[in-house]
Amino acid sequence: MKPEEIFGNLTAFQHALAGHFDWLHRWYQAILHRDSGATIPDAAAAVCPFDLWLRRAERTEFAAFPGFVSLGVQHEAVHDKAEQLSVRARAGQTVTTSDYETLMVSVLDFGATAQALEREVWTALATVDPLTGLGNRQSMRTHLIGERDRAIRQKQPLSLALTDIDHFKRVNDTFGHAQGDKVLREVAQVLRNTVRPYDVVYRYGGEEFLICLPGTSVEVGAQVLERIRANIQALQLTDEKGAPIPVTATFGIAAITAETSIEDAMEQADKALYDGKRGGRNRVVVYDGD
Numbered sequence: 456m457k458p459e460e461i462f463g464n465l466t467a468f469q470h471a472l473a474g475h476f477d478w479l480h481r482w483y484q485a486i487l488h489r490d491s492g493a494t495i496p497d498a499a500a501a502v503c504p505f506d507l508w509l510r511r512a513e514r515t516e517f518a519a520f521p522g523f524v525s526l527g528v529q530h531e532a533v534h535d536k537a538e539q540l541s542v543r544a545r546a547g548q549t550v551t552t553s554d555y556e557t558l559m560v561s562v563l564d565f566g567a568t569a570q571a572l573e574r575e576v577w578t579a580l581a582t583v584d585p586l587t588g589l590g591n592r593q594s595m596r597t598h599l600i601g602e603r604d605r606a607i608r609q610k611q612p613l614s615l616a617l618t619d620i621d622h623f624k625r626v627n628d629t630f631g632h633a634q635g636d637k638v639l640r641e642v643a644q645v646l647r648n649t650v651r652p653y654d655v656v657y658r659y660g661g662e663e664f665l666i667c668l669p670g671t672s673v674e675v676g677a678q679v680l681e682r683i684r685a686n687i688q689a690l691q692l693t694d695e696k697g698a699p700i701p702v703t704a705t706f707g708i709a710a711i712t713a714e715t716s717i718e719d720a721m722e723q724a725d726k727a728l729y730d731g732k733r734g735g736r737n738r739v740v741v742y743d744g745d
Contacts, residue, residue, distance in 0.1 A: 457516060458585045464517040465576055467508055472569055474504030475530070479562065482537055489544050498541045500534035520579070522572035529565040536561050584658040586636060587643035595657040595665060599717045602669050607713045614668040614676035615717075616708040617724040618646075618683070621736040623662035626702075630694045638702055641690055649683045665721075673710050673741050680706040680739045688737060703737035710742075 478496065485495045500506045509527050512518055536558045540550050582594035590598070599615070606613035620626075620642055627635040639662065646656045646664060659665040666683075668676045684704060692700040707727030711720040723742040731740040 457588050458580060458583050461516060461576060461580060464512055464515055465573070468512070468517070468573070471505040471508030478503050479533070479537075482541075486540065486544055486550060495541050495544055498534050498538035500531050503530070503534065505530055517576070520572060520575050522568055522575055526565070526568050526572055529561065529568050533558070533561045533565050587640055587658050589643050589647070589664070590655065590657040592657065592659065595659075596717065598655060599667060599711075602667055603711050603717060606669065606711065611670045612672045613711040614671045614673050614708055615711055615720045615724050616666040616668065616676060616680055616706055617659065617721070617728045618664045618666065618680070618704050618706045619728055619732070620662040621703045621705055621732075626700060630698070630700055634694050634700060638692060638700060641692060642687055642702065642704065645686045645690065646683060649686050650679065654679070668708075673708050676708050677739050677741050680708060684737065684739055705731040705736045706739040707731055708739065708741050 482496045482498060489495060496502075509530065512523070517523060540554055540558065543554075544550055582590060584591045602613055605611075620638065623635065623638070626638055639658075643656070643658065643664070646666065650656055650666060650668075653669055654671075655667045657665045657667075666680070668679060671679070684706060687702060687704045690702050692702060694700060705728055707724045707730070709715075709720045709723035709727060711717065715723075727740040727742040731738045734740070
């Protein structure tokens with residue numbers, strides 16, 4: 456997830472929603488005062504600001520939220536019903552209270568779905584690190600508990616890894632915090648692109664990340680981490696003056712079992728990570744139980 460893109464779309468969504476209800480108010484007022492010669496606005500969905508937002512948002516991450524499709528359908532329903540009433544009003548036919556009530560059911564459904572979608576978006580943003588787009592610690596623990604329970608139930612291996620960007624303070628001190636943020640984003644992108652589809656990556660804090668590897672022994676997990684380590688080392692980052700920014704990372708991995716709590720596994724992975732730091736950094740270390 457790209458939080459900045461989602462925030463931008465959320466702001467546009469709120470403006471478009473206000474535009475929709477402005478149109479609805481103008482349309483309703485024109486219907487009420489049609490006998491005095493008021494011009495009834497076009498009720499086609501395509502003339503509504505919200506329809507323009509919907510078509511643009513279809514190409515963004517906003518469209519992945521469950522309520523998005525329903526919202527589009529309900530928006531179309533509001534305009535269809537309004538157009539039916541517009542046709543009758545222009546023809547001089549009576550628009551009854553029952554007709555208005557039918558329209559208002561669609562309006563209320565649309566409004567409720569819009570509110571629910573906005574809540575979905577805010578909930579998702581609350582569990583995402585805004586800098587890297589990875590999951591944050593708020594969502595991490597619940598997921599890890601669920602994965603541990605599933606691994607025990609299915610008698611499958613489960614591994615947990617911690618990784619830390621080497622000499623990150625030196626990066627900030629030498630190149631500045633803006634470049635440090637760029638390094639964090641680039642490393643997060645390598646993690647996201649290199650892990651397998653069922654692995655999950657979190658920003659654990661600062662320059663440290665956590666990787667959950669379901670169905671994976673520490674031996675196989677170490678092979679996955681080695682690919683990630685090599686891809687991070689291969690990054691060719693430079694500052695605004697073209698000076699190279701060297702980036703490497705150290706990894707520690709431990710198993711989560713029926714006898715091992717999430718906290719125990721994190722402590723073990725952290726110990727392996729520390730051993731990797733002491734051993735020279737830029738390496739993968741498997742917790743050996745010592």
